[in-house]
Amino acid sequence: AQKITQTQPGMFVQEKEAVTLDCTYDTSDPSYGLFWYKQPSSGEMIFLIYQGSYDQQNATEGRYSLNFQKARKSANLVISASQLGDSAMYFCAMREGATGGFKTIFGAGTRLFVKA
């Protein structure tokens, strides 16, 4: 069963505007972590932001914030003030705890296009 779902294959956003990339997950493990990575056309994986399942506050890193809604099992990435350099693939990932064998799995990704 798919455990990480990104329903937006592609998204467009105007430069300087905010954009939300959706991610939903499914796990029975009470301890888990959620990540977002950026993959530019050059191919490397760039870590953006992390949210632990027990964290009380939503994570923020500069222009990136993670909208964590635990009851809805969603972990959406919000990018504020989009820049042309934000054009890339974005992946949501989940690290399960002991119940899930500590493995980390990824969603299918969302390709973001930032328009000038």
Next chain:
Amino acid sequence: NAGVTQTPKFRILKIGQSMTLQCTQDMNHNYMYWYRQDPGMGLKLIYYSVGAGITDKGEVPNGYNVSRSTTEDFPLRLELAAPSQTSVYFCASKDNQPQHFGDGTRLSIL
């Protein structure tokens, strides 16, 4: 500090050949992972390890084998290469968050 090093960066194999993709990390991380990424797709977990001597299957383990005899090294073996294994392979390691990724190995099976 080299981080996660993958070799080779590119390789072309013939159907039925075997090869080993190398992955080494110098951060003394316990957790290591192998993923494959098909064109335009997300990363699929092949195998992972939570420490030396311990490995476990991920989402797509068929056609691959791994070993973890040391903390630093986590090689991925393809025994009988098939065209379906054409992909970019990423190795990653971590202890605390997040994962650190290698630059990837682009493998083509012809």
